[in-house]
Amino acid sequence: FILPKKCLRTRIVLKSLEKLKEFCCDSAPPQNRVQTEPLKERFAVLPKCTDFDDIDLLRAKNAVSSEDSKSQTSQKDKTVFDVSRSGSSSLGGCENLQKTCDSKPSNKRTKSIYTPLELQYIEMKQQQKDAILCVECGYKYRFFGEDAEIAARELNIYCHLDHNFMTASIPTHRLFVHVRRLVAKGYKVGVVKQTETAALKAIGDNKSSLFSRKLTALYTKSTLIGEDILLNRNFSLKFKLDDAVNVDEIITDTSTSYLLCICENKENVKDKKKGNIFIGLVGVQPATGEVVFDSFQDSASRFELETRILSLQPVELLLPSTLSEQTELLIRRATAVSVRDDRIRVERMDNMYFEYSHAFQMVTEFYAKDVVDVKGSQSFSGIINLEKPVICSLAAIIRYLKDFNLEKVLSKPKNFKQFSGEMEFMTINGTTLRNLEILQNQTDMKTKGSLLWVLDHTKTAFGRRKLKKWVTQPLLKIREINARLDAVSEVLYSESSVFGQIENHLRKLPDIERGLCSIYHKKCSTQEFFLIVKTLHHLKSEFQALVPAVNSHVQSDLLRTFILEIPELLSPVERYLKILNEQAAKIGDKTELFKDLSDFPLIKKRKDEIQEVTHRIQIHLQEIRKIIKNPSAQYVAVSGQEFLIEVKNSAVSCIPTDWVKIGSTKAVSRFHSPFVVENYRHLNQLREQLVLDCSAEWLEFLENFSEHYHSLCKAVHHLATVDCIFSLAKVAKQGDYCRPTLQEERKILIKNGRHPVIDVLLGEQDQYVPNSTNLSGDSERVMIITGPNMGGKSSYIKQVALITVMAQIGSYVPAEEATIGIVDGIFTR
Template identity: 60%
Template structure:
């Protein structure tokens, strides 16, 4: 709330005594209290407001009335100020007082008022109840922000902010609420929308007709709770296409709200983390409970998989978890993409409090399919500690009902169902986002996502981040090879669907309900017509099952659609929503009452015609005012004196007779009552539809699966892709002519990616030690192998000429060299932490990728750690392993474990350095990369070649080359000396 600077009239007058007005120094000080906005702010804001006045006449009258109240209040305060000054300073005449008062109010009056206007008092009360939200207050045809809220909103929205009475204020037109709320929410703010809760007609007929319009908070919005047709429509409305809305993201793939709790067992010295994630727009609820370590790697992996837009945590969250969440929240350079973190009282996360909240919530649940209290009690204690605060939080937004449905709850992960991709793996392999700018382009998701629907896009993200252990290549192959018109028709149907998954969670919005229900009905009818062809032409059991079940699951949509009036539903006309009122007796009676009043008004025309002696006279409607009697100004003498003049022009005047005044007032009251009745009947109607929610959601899930299968078929159509053979029960990876899926697409047709062969056998050579020059393609190669394994296991074709792979339970990677400031870890600490997690989690059915382990410390320590770790995986874990290194001693492990280890390097052509004839400078070597995996270890890494490519100055390169020669000579000399010592000892032994 804006800070008020209060000055008394006495102090102000005392400063100006003996002068015609305020002294210059005082004026300068007083100017400091005024608004820092530009002088033209107020004028420009009025221009903007006038340009956006398209609201109803009623709203205009409401706004005018409230502004008039404010003006009267200001006049009274000015007069009071003038009289007080006269009493306290008798020497000043009235003119001086008036002049001083005018200057005083012009400069600082609004800041110094001690009396708030009725509207300001109302805003203060609302703000005290919702201190953490920016409040947009409906005032006639616009929404206004006050105080600090106005300054924040003006900065984020780039609109005018000016001083009005006691507070800074800015405004937005009502028809642009959708756009501006989304912009504020995208920047991490919580927005409250305060609406007028009474209309002109109802207010005029009530006892408080002269009081301020009542207002209350009608909606709260954050990144995860942006639900409703006002701010997040399922379809793209006209507002979205207007200029200036391009920065508003309409359809985010996911908008999960994640709640996290943790507990530390002092006896077992074990940290247990619980989480519950809910997506209010779709109704999906994820839950999990798991042990975690100091690095919070398990939590990080799940957070990256869920990809929440908002996280709910206790105020006493541990420092380690707080650092992790801060690093995730700050990962994106774009403010719109950053995760919003909401801290709540830690008492809400205590088990007793959370259990009481959950018990009270689920005990009063009577809906069909709702979660029972017994099923809630069976959850882990840490999950309940998340569920309680989550219920309380969603109740603030009236979205708690998404937690009632038991069928929407699912465990985040079952190790037997999905391939495990750790947080480091998701990041290092660019599974969901690239590491360059955090965007999707260049990631595996970008390669695979050719879905046509938003709900299909969400499912594809889930498939990519949690690859199934039940591949679906049969369905993909049939779609790829089939020339059936049936599948093409189904593909076309999916291309024109709105977000049905979000839509069925937004059924309480009339426009969206009709859009979603009509789409479901049309889809069901068209699939029903294709059913004979589906049964006869499609051989895949998965495809046939998905398509055959869907029409029956969509049947409830037909009956509910028949009751609705299409035109009224699309326009949002509540009173005309139902085309047949036979099932709604209350609405039918109200309509009859309205028609009776209208008939009386129409009959009154005859009396008016006789009075004015105008047989052809009829009513007119102007600016929303109905049943106006229009009389030429030259004939107004014939108008009875008791008629009420409504408005006039130069040519005509318009009146209401006393009878019309009374009947028109009654008509408006009945219409307002009809709106309330329609809303009540509409809610009951939607409750009936809600009984079929789970059935319809299952149908949408079938459609999402179909969309993802079509997407994978699109991927398979790319050149040189093959269907991989997935061998259950075999530990092997054989990829012939494999390519990196993302780089292959990015390079296009002109620059062909160099393919490579990969062969790993669980019972044979299961470890590859890969050496070679810097920038030779080692990291790209190992990423390529891992990504092909992910693609194969989720049912996709892969970029290779042949592929045969076993089922993997997880892929674990340690790549890159970066520190983590938020977690307080150095580069080497980050390396070893990731390596430690892999050591504890990997099994013989895992793929382990270690890229340059040990490079963050001294050479001897690095070699020792890398050697011991690699030998542990070879001898004990027995996982399929790709190990990239620049340490030649590690290649000796091939001699120690010849049956399980193979040495490889990335091939290159070496151009020998030249020694200049006139100087002794040694030229750095130059090599040509071939990017071909070749058997055998590389002797050197040729780092000076990369230095030359990086434009390191020649003098430095020459010095480095000379130093490298010296060091290499020293090492070779030591090796020769050691070898000579061994020979001498050997000779002595033989001589004995």
């Protein structure tokens, strides 16, 4: 069989087009995978299209048609492939649009340049130029333009030209995986969802137009909270939400996720040396609710600022568009040392948002609404009396978090903590943190090989975060240090089974600290809420049962107080758990979520209406049986279509002509009667309205639960402290460790001490040679260490510093004997 020449030419053209599409997708210039600055202006050609910003004006000029079907047909009928439009520009049809706008009006109707969906995307993109938008389209999320090319490159998915834009897509049930991947690579990701349903749209005023969509969520490294990124290892193992999901692909970050805002002020500088500057900063963890602030004068080396960055380890920096040269150098250095997907993301804001007058007004407006009593007035006064650069940083962070609907985390000033308080903790600057390898080693910047790695035997994510804070903030008060040491000693030597039971409970816990914060922001799913509340209720019951044993067997004041307080702090959760239907919560069905509807009258009313319509359709079945002369006829449901009447094809002639044929097979045909058509449509509308009503009631339910947020967080912090004590007790069991003696006298006496990290790394095969140290304010105040290269001089010096740090966080130390006078700071070169 020989094809006609015309068909052969058509096939050749199609193959060429496909190859050109692949070339356009694959030939994009390589870009940095990790975005350390906001995405550049992607709409570089926008200014050429002077009429582009006003979509209505385009429609008035007949440059755009509102008929989607005709626009798609006109695109398919085109025989000329516009190469300039298929390039990597995210506005591939802009030049054509400009020509249309500038051309003289003709008598013929102008064909559509952009489809309605593309116009909708363009309008949303104008509002979020620096974000990658995932647009919900039925059963998938689509990317357009340069977003599609980035998604194709980073997610390893296919991208192709469709109408005016390159496009790529992902299934809706894999959104949480791909959002996390893009965020991990440094991008800001926006999720755009359909806000209309088919049934409600059919009775609305815009039933012939496109589905309305809006941006429902934004995500960056520090703001990764919400239902779209819910599924993690804990939840998937608990509920088996999706067996097809490979949970190993998903990030389960338990580290800190600080968003750190930095502001400079040259006016407050006391020492006018070149490069000196006054700096204010505010750091917030939206996922856990922690807020820290500080203000200080820094030298040209930005030594103090580096200390805070290394200690907080932010995942995202919020900065004004311009900073001093020395600070910019430090920021570049801090982002450069990060590796792979751990690199710090940098977001810039216009300098005007950091101006004090503008910032003071925003902070005042944000906190003034909470001034309803004396306590609120005191908190408000404390905020507005902060240093000017701190106020500026706070205002910028409030503005930034409003885009993510996470500003509520800043609404309680009593939760604010100053980084450098009144000599509450030992001073460990950035250089010391790095050189002593306290948080990460200097080889590959990983935790293994650091002091934190040696001490971390925690069972929970929130315990791990608290231990990290302990390691970077050793205590200065002997009473507090001894309280921890007493607790560690009791866990180490106690023969009671209480501690074993508590440790078993801790081992099974999900990250309830982050879960509570997600609930507080009203960004949790029913699955997450139920898991967190059920876990808290279980903890309350278990710890309540331990109260008699704790009273009789636990001697440590710290452990006894914290363990006994936990049941009381968790008492509110039981009432909320009783309201929920467990099965509905696990599958995310909000329409069946609440057991007793007496507290939810709107839901009850909607369900009664649904039941009434369903009852009418069932009664109508009697009439249908008479019409088709089949007394045993029943409704059937096929492919989501309910209330179908099946009739054999041989008997179709007896069906009234006004019945609607829905489908057929070789044997039967299926119909809806006019009565069923009308009532079934009304039923679907009521069902979809019920979903909206239930979602509104769900948010109100979360708001009520959030009233107990602070007491529940206090219980979680108690659990984290207990977890840290157990971890330090495990460290003491590792080898020849001893309890250090703390005293006010200036003295460091260490007998046969060992480097804690090297000792663990060497293991039992190659024992570390112990060394003693004897320093005192009254005798030997200085030691000069000499010896050959690679002889262990640096390791010995670091050993003394690390043993001192361990002693002041309340840990046993690797030595036969240790007496440590309180050290208020450790410094290295």
